[in-house]
Amino acid sequence: MAKQKIFDTAIQPETAVLVGIILPGEHDEKEQEYLEELAFLVDTAGGIVKGVFTQRLNHPDRATFVGAGKLDEIKAFVKAEEIDIVVFDDELSPSQLRNIERELNVKILDRSNLILDIFARRAKSAQAKTQVELAQLQYLLPRLTRMWTHLERQRGGIGMRGPGESQIESDRRMILNKIALLKDRLKAIDRQSETQRKNRGQLIRVALVGYTNVGKSTLMNLISKSDVFAENKLFATLDTTVRKVVIDNLPFLLSDTVGFIRKLPHHLVECFKSTLDEVREADLLLHVVDISHSSFEDHIRAVNETLKDLDALDKPTITVFNKVDAYKPEQADDDPLSETEEAAKPMTLEDFKNSWMARHNSPAVFISATDKINIDEFRALLYDKVVKMHTERYPYDNLLY
Template sequence: MKSDEVAERAVLVGAPPPDMSQETVDEHLEELARLAGTAGADVRGAVVQRLRRPNASTFIGKGKVERLAQALREHDATLAIFDEELTPAQGANLETALGVRALDRTELILDIFALRARTSEAKLQVELAQLQYLRTRLKRMWTHLSREGGGIGARGPGEQQIETDRRLIDRRLARLRRKLDHIARARVTQRRARSEQFTVALTGYTNAGKSSILRALSGSDVFVEDRLFATVDSATRVCDLEGPGPILLTDTVGFIRKLPHHLVASFRATMEELAESDLLLHVIDASSPSRDEQREAVEEVLAEAGVADRPVIEVFNKVDRLTHEEERALRERAAADGRPHVLTSIMEEGGLQPLREALQAAMRARLETVRVSLPAGDGARLAEAYREGEVLERAYEAGCVVIVARVPAGVAGRWRESGLVVERADAA
């Protein structure tokens, strides 16, 4: 945001269930405040009402609406942001009662995604999600559309203008889906070209440190910022693990609790990267008080997307922020869970070595260990063995180079098809 721009002033509204602990309520409001800050809002205050069930008209009770209106006036606020999703009727009624715009969590997240999208595909995906959300809220968001069509150039059989706009949105949605389908087909071709490479996807709660890990492992200039949804575009980099060959590591959009379902569906690219990867790294902020809740939120989205069956290593990141006692307790609990896991830190020297070793082991497990005799002049295949795998032994015999190497099955298959004698060998 430019310095001469005036930030919107916001009051947050939480409506937790009666049995939620105050600590959890505070954590949820803090997360909503961070989301609002990412969108560019200046959070001035918060109003909370514990609810067993939402009010059908205004979500919160009538008395709390009056208290919220008072808080908005006291803080000279221009925006009320609810931590729950509002129905179109609730949103319209609240805006009438409060005299300011009322946004729900979904609208806020969509706004952040629109702000942060950089690639053409991400922008198309965001627009698709926004239009899907907008379609059911035309009356609230464009009040003039509730009138019958009329006037010069708009006279007709009396059809409501809102229906005309709904059809326009449907046509735009269809065009967006066609464009995204075209991009998806191109991506399938790209994935075929890299089918022999070991592909790993980073997933996890927003701001858990996925982009930082990608930048540290790849040495690339991936954008990193301490904000929720700092990046919403997928980014793939080649990472040299100094052992069994390079991997392709992809950073995907982060998840969050109560992530809108249609937004999950719209970000098909992220879901495809997860589904097509050989391994998922579920990055978890080890220092977050909501660590377990965040892990469950990610697992729910992965299950919803149909990728919960992919091999996963849990990466407990930011362990440098833990005390020795907290780190020991985390190690004991993670070991008791029985899931593959590592503890990492970007800030400590050697803090990513456990992850490097876990990736090396995972990659070696999918490679075929072979012994092959290459003609002395066959530098291309020798280079391929070093590039795509890991050469364990190398010797010269009768004008040939005999190597024992771990290589992808596809590489070994091509060598066999070319007439080379390729034998299975014991791993060193």
């Protein structure tokens, strides 16, 4: 009896190459961090990184982002390794995207497009899906000509140039009409959400904010004893989740929001401002920071910049330094003006608690949501803040705390 052939019908993950440039004043280590984050984005999207290319330039090439020699190097690698996608760490202009795609003959993505793809995968609610679709169309609009490059080879043919251009104009009108429709739909959803928020009663609102993948959802589950989706992936949480929490008979509302990230596309922030209404209308922010990450200071700055865009930077805030279980003492930066032994000592967690960074982000608490370290201290600090706000707002409330 002949053996049956077994065919692998599983969808194979796409392979990717990452490309970044190092501009004057930037350090190689910083670009390496950006590319590691980009690799995490590719992994979150379901791809596998097979290679990384960097180039030091005074400014991005107007035509191809990287220089001609580096592009040839990437092209040879893509062909030899049969790469599916080339991902650039910065947003490409429509002409750069078109030129690079024509040269490499594979799918080209930039950081913005990749983030949009992940958001599209993660969106579950009608609001999130509408916001992602709006952001995708706004990204696509100036890049419509990419969809019609197959006509360029026939431009010499009679009658081919006109129909191609008229089709692009037709598509542009369709997209503009769709964008207007989505904006109207979002306004209606926003009105519903605003009504829901007004119906929540006299409760203090607390919102979790922070860089993506710092443990906000894990902390949400711990404090609210709920089951919010948490995963070691970027943008695991996209839809805002609100839970009623009670600490020592004191009820308040706790919301989990989408994580922030460096180089977040501006139009994406604009589209998700309605989702982040929970942040704007919160009475207290819990800024969660992954203290075990080597770039947590950059993460704090990126979050603060986004909060500033949302007019929420000045809100009362508790900085929650999470993942202390994974914190490793780091070697202090070398100070060229100091040759003392103190300047070269690794900074322990206790040292960090007494550092300028901790004092600048006060009040602060150091916890591990996974290992439940210092959770009682965190609950006590949160309780003190919320009860003070409640007492100031409702001085004649009959509840006793």
